[in-house]
Amino acid sequence: MSPDDFTASHWYAIGRFADFPEGLSRPLRLLSQDIVAVRQGKDVKVTRADGRPCMVQARYGHVWTTLMDKPRALYDMPEFLEEGRRLVTAGAIGVLCSGLRAVENFLDMAHFPFVHTGILGIEEHPEVEKYDVSMDAERDEIWATKCCFFQPMAAATATGGQITEYKYRVPHPYSTILYKTCPIREGAWDLIGLFIQPTEEDACIAHSFVLVFDESNSDTSLLHFQQNIFLQDRMILENQVPRKLPIDPRWEMPTRADASSIAYRRWLKANGVVWGTAKLAEAA
Amino acid sequence: MKLYDYVLSGNCYKIRLFMAFLDLDYEKVGVDFYPGREHKSDSFLAINPLGQLPVLEDNGVVIRDAQAILVYLANRHDPSGQWWPQADHAQFAQVVQWLAFADSITGTSSAARLHDMLGYDLDIVAARAGAHRLFRILDSHLSQQEFEGHHWIAGPSPTIADIACFPYTALAGDGGIDTFYYPAIQRWIHRLTRLPRYHNMPGINVFA
Amino acid sequence: MDSVVSFAGWMPAGLQNAAETGTSVRAVIFEDDIAIWRGQDGLARAWQNRCPHRGMRLSYGIVRENRLTCLYHGWTYDGTGGCAHIPAHPDLVPPKSIRAKAYGCVETGGMIWVARSESSEPPPQISGTWMPCRTMQVNRSLTGLAEVLGTGKANLALAMGAWAGQLRVAGLQGAVLLAVQPMGARGAMLHACVTGPEDLTRASDWIESLRGHLERPIAA
Ligand SMILES: N[C@@H](CCC(=O)N[C@@H](CS)C(=O)NCC(=O)O)C(=O)O
Ligand code: FES
Ligand SMILES: [Fe+2]
Numbered sequence: 001m002s003p004d005d006f007t008a009s010h011w012y013a014i015g016r017f018a019d020f021p022e023g024l025s026r027p028l029r030l031l032s033q034d035i036v037a038v039r040q041g042k043d044v045k046v047t048r049a050d051g052r053p054c055m056v057q058a059r060y061g062h063v064w065t066t067l068m069d070k071p072r073a074l075y076d077m078p079e080f081l082e083e084g085r086r087l088v089t090a091g092a093i094g095v096l097c098s099g100l101r102a103v104e105n106f107l108d109m110a111h112f113p114f115v116h117t118g119i120l121g122i123e124e125h126p127e128v129e130k131y132d133v134s135m136d137a138e139r140d141e142i143w144a145t146k147c148c149f150f151q152p153m154a155a156a157t158a159t160g161g162q163i164t165e166y167k168y169r170v171p172h173p174y175s176t177i178l179y180k181t182c183p184i185r186e187g188a189w190d191l192i193g194l195f196i197q198p199t200e201e202d203a204c205i206a207h208s209f210v211l212v213f214d215e216s217n218s219d220t221s222l223l224h225f226q227q228n229i230f231l232q233d234r235m236i237l238e239n240q241v242p243r244k245l246p247i248d249p250r251w252e253m254p255t256r257a258d259a260s261s262i263a264y265r266r267w268l269k270a271n272g273v274v275w276g277t278a279k280l281a282e283a284a
Numbered sequence: 285m286k287l288y289d290y291v292l293s294g295n296c297y298k299i300r301l302f303m304a305f306l307d308l309d310y311e312k313v314g315v316d317f318y319p320g321r322e323h324k325s326d327s328f329l330a331i332n333p334l335g336q337l338p339v340l341e342d343n344g345v346v347i348r349d350a351q352a353i354l355v356y357l358a359n360r361h362d363p364s365g366q367w368w369p370q371a372d373h374a375q376f377a378q379v380v381q382w383l384a385f386a387d388s389i390t391g392t393s394s395a396a397r398l399h400d401m402l403g404y405d406l407d408i409v410a411a412r413a414g415a416h417r418l419f420r421i422l423d424s425h426l427s428q429q430e431f432e433g434h435h436w437i438a439g440p441s442p443t444i445a446d447i448a449c450f451p452y453t454a455l456a457g458d459g460g461i462d463t464f465y466y467p468a469i470q471r472w473i474h475r476l477t478r479l480p481r482y483h484n485m486p487g488i489n490v491f492a
Numbered sequence: 493m494d495s496v497v498s499f500a501g502w503m504p505a506g507l508q509n510a511a512e513t514g515t516s517v518r519a520v521i522f523e524d525d526i527a528i529w530r531g532q533d534g535l536a537r538a539w540q541n542r543c544p545h546r547g548m549r550l551s552y553g554i555v556r557e558n559r560l561t562c563l564y565h566g567w568t569y570d571g572t573g574g575c576a577h578i579p580a581h582p583d584l585v586p587p588k589s590i591r592a593k594a595y596g597c598v599e600t601g602g603m604i605w606v607a608r609s610e611s612s613e614p615p616p617q618i619s620g621t622w623m624p625c626r627t628m629q630v631n632r633s634l635t636g637l638a639e640v641l642g643t644g645k646a647n648l649a650l651a652m653g654a655w656a657g658q659l660r661v662a663g664l665q666g667a668v669l670l671a672v673q674p675m676g677a678r679g680a681m682l683h684a685c686v687t688g689p690e691d692l693t694r695a696s697d698w699i700e701s702l703r704g705h706l707e708r709p710i711a712a
Contacts, residue, residue: 019319091319094400096460104546110565110580126566126579205403220314220322224291227318231292231458231486234401236564238457239549241525241542253544253590257565257580261546424700427626431692462678464518464551465629467510474515491554491563 001201003031003067003275010172011074013062013195013207016089020044020063029199031067031275061089061209062195075141075171079191079211088222090208092197093230097237098276099174099196099204100245100268105233106176106194107168107260109149115232118152122161125150128257135267142170142267144260170264173273174198185213192226201276202243206230244278251280285310288331288339290317292401294394294451295350296338297485298386302354302447304483306361318402351383354444367444378438379445386448389418393452396459408460415461419469422449426468435475442479450476454488498522501613502596502605504655504671507624507683511536511604516560518551520675521606526595527551528604531558531571538606539573540593550592560592601656601669602685618656622669622685626696630703631679637672639710656683661698664691668698 002008014028020039028035034049046054046065054065060080079085095102105111110128112121131147147166167179167189174196179189191211198204210226217225246252247265254262268277287303289296289312303310315337316322324335332339332348339346340353342360347353358368370376392414398404399411422437429436437445454473456463463469476482477490484490505519505528516529518541525541527550535558541549548564555561559576561568567590568577575590596607601618630637656671666687673681682703686695 016319089319092403094403096400108565113579114563114566123566123579127582128580218314220316220320223316223320224314228291228486231401235457235487235489235552236548239552240547240564241549242547246547252546255545255578255581255584258546424696427696428693431689431696464520465681467507467517467627470510470517471512474512489552489563491552 001032001275004272006271006273007031007173007198007275009066009068009072010174011057011064011066011071012174012197013060013064014046014197015092015207016062017044017058019092028197030065031198032200033067035065035067037063037065060193060195061087062207075139075175077177077191077193079189084213085191085211086214086219086222088210088212088219088226090210090223090226090230093206093208093227093234094203095206095234095237096203096243097240098202098244099198099206100273100276101237101240101243102194102196102204102206102233103170103174103176104245104261104264105237106178107144107170107264108258109147109166110257111236112149112151115236116229119229120151120153121149122152130256131259133259133263135263139171140271141172142168142260142263144168144263168260170260170267173268173271174204182213184215188213190214198276242278242282244276244282246278246280247273248280251278286313286341287311288313288315288328288337288341290315290323290337292486293317293337294397294455294485295336295390297451298350298447299338299340299353299357300485301450301483302357302367302444304481305367305447305479306357307481308357308361351386351444351448354383354448358444366441367447369439369443375439379443382437382445383448385418385422386445386452389415389449389452392418393456393459393461396461397452397455398459400459412459412461415456415459416465419453419456419461419463419466422453423466423468426472430468430471435472437472442476446472446476451485451488455485458487499524499608501611501654502598502607502616504673504681504683505538505597505604505606506673506681507627507685508536508599508602508604509624510627514555516551516553516555518549519604519606519673520678522674522676524608525549526606527553527560528597528606529553529555529560531555531560533558533571535571536597536599536604537571537573538595538597538604539569540595542593543567544575544590544592601671603656603669603671603683616654616656618669620687623688623692625668625684625686625692626682626699627684628682628699628703629675629679630682630706632706633677634672634674634680636710637680637706661695664694664698666691668695670699 022039025036025038037046044063046056056065113123113126133144145167148163151164152161165181169177177193182188182190193209195207196204247269339348392411396411399406399408434440436442499522503521511517511528511530513530519526526538527541528538530536541551543562545567552563553560558571559568566579569592570576573592573594575586598605598615602622602624658667661668669685671683684699
């Protein structure tokens with residue numbers, strides 16, 4: 001199946017600049033299509049199977065491309081311009097599920113005590129308090145705010161349990177960013193984000209980053225922390241049935257804690273997203 | 285002691301797990317294996333010319349290879365002798381045999397995982413088929429052990445052979461290898477995760 | 493055997509010891525993905541391997557007492573499949589409509605048998621006491637198996653009525669109960685039980701060689 005218009009109209013991260021060594025052609029998949037990326041000096045050139053070039057831009061520590069001639073603008077993340085933040089990119093991790101499932105998992109706090117036990121949650125504090133979900137109509141994106149959760153070790157810098165406050169942003173069907181109270185800087189937010197490269201309807205590559213105020217941890221310890229968490233999620237994501245995301249509300253049963261997932265599924269549906277989703281007929 | 289460590293490495297996990305069982309203190313030196321390929325940097329090659337993890341440093345002794353490190357830790361820090369029984373020659377050889385087998389599991393199951401998870405360019409069909417061939421042998425062996433009332437690879441109690449074979453068997457699912465084909469392996473994984481002081485790594489369902 | 497190509501009636505899903513007390517395991521029968529788990533009460537249950545919440549495989553679940561907790565968000569189901577607890581909302585009484593889909597599940601002949609809930613067939617009854625020996629995955633489709641078994645070389649075709657049958661194997665004191673669990677593209681599981689511990693090793697060797705025979709290329 002070829003991607004619906006909304007899915008096709010976006011920019012997608014395909015790796016970090018360093019992942020494209022000079023002169024080496026790298027065959028890649030994007031939206032069920034073959035593309036080839038190669039570094040030429042300061043640029044990465046991307047071409048389709050038939051040789052036509054794709055547009056490319058470098059942003060947020062990653063190389064982005066699109067299969068459209070007139071794509072939507074890539075969303076803004078002004079935090080990347082703020083002084084004093086450190087960017088750590090965690091590399092590309094393959095996951096056998098729809099990238100939409102990966103985004104949804106990222107928006108979800110209720111799994112912390114069970115999947116990230118002892119780090120992002122503990123079973124003794126599983127409660128998800130009511131939080132706000134809103135649509136930013138102008139930018140056509142979803143925000144979940146006032147998300148509070150008890151965490152024993154919220155970040156590599158954390159020293160003990162605390163209620164952590166989060167905000168989540170979904171500016172793109174395959175991108176999500178979380179803002180989390182910074183444990184060392186009053187009033188500041190640390191960012192953790194996921195740029196999904198959907199390779200097939202039911203397979204994807206997750207590119208992720210952290211953009212934090214942190215003076216005590218090395219890049220490597222931030223990297224290990226991040227990869228540890230993501231690999232815990234990967235085991236879940238590869239064992240959700242079906243691999244594609246069911247967006248019909250009659251299929252999987254949400255509760256109030258899933259408010260952001262509900263909003264995300266609705267938003268996908270309203271934008272006509274079909275590629276990467278499971279049809280109710282497949283439910284049996 | 286200093287362990288050069290990567291959080292997603294099953295071979296490093298062998299050492300972290302054994303350190304936990306022996307209740308030992310050690311320092312971890314994090315290596316950016318992926319995406320940074322720090323294990324192939326000049327400074328790391330000076331520590332291990334093979335460019336592989338794990339490496340253990342203890343009082344000026346530098347040991348590479350997970351199995352060699354397990355042997356070292358067992359000899360040096362397990363006064364009970366449980367983890368590497370040496371009195372019985374046959375059992376001693378059994379342990380060594382399964383330590384070597386563990387490295388073959390790395391060559392197949394871990395390779396499949398590197399392919400699926402980190403995008404390594406290798407023959408995935410061959411890697412998975414090779415892992416299944418080994419898991420059939422391990423499942424058969426563990427079944428035979430159960431017939432004799434034993435629950436571990438090399439005798440009545442767990443040894444470093446169990447630790448060496450455990451990570452890339454339990455992590456096989458990460459590389460698209462189904463382990464529900466092997467019920468005796470499943471039971472063994474379950475038993476191992478229930479040992480006192482067991483320490484988990486992501487990709488292994490500790491509740492299984 | 494080759495006439496049956498989909499889930500029908502009661503199907504073997506594993507040896508009894510595949511699901512030990514306090515564990516949940518995965519079984520595949522044709523296209524059906526099933527979680528089998530055993531509570532502290534010793535009862536085995538078989539459910540569709542999909543949590544009603546967000547689809548997580550319940551074979552990854554946590555068994556506590558006689559309830560199964562999903563690994564993803566901890567939704568907890570009682571022994572009959574009804575959702576009893578949602579940790580994110582500790583005070584909420586889960587609606588009765590949230591249920592894991594159960595299969596029929598019985599144990600006989602040393603094996604676990606499952607049937608789709610709509611099936612009205614009576615469960616199989618296998619007389620005698622049988623001891624679990626080995627389960628082995630074989631890379632052979634059902635038609636392939638039938639072809640080889642039907643050649644008489646393995647001398648099985650006669651003994652296999654439905655999915656299981658008893659056979660005599662040279663060198664064993666008692667009989668072997670052999671069952672076939674088809675797994676579609678994944679081939680099949682062969683399950684073998686014996687009548688006593690003295691036959692375990694030999695029966696295990698025998699079924700290994702049977703697998704070798706079954707996996708040999710079929711001459712055109
Ligand atoms: N025989 C070695 C194999 C170690 C190994 O394969 N380590 C992986 C990480 S888990 C590695 O460093 N691979 C890099 C390479 O082999 O180039 C051992 O058991 O320690
Ligand atoms: S998927 Fe099972 S509890 Fe959420
Ligand atoms: Fe997570």
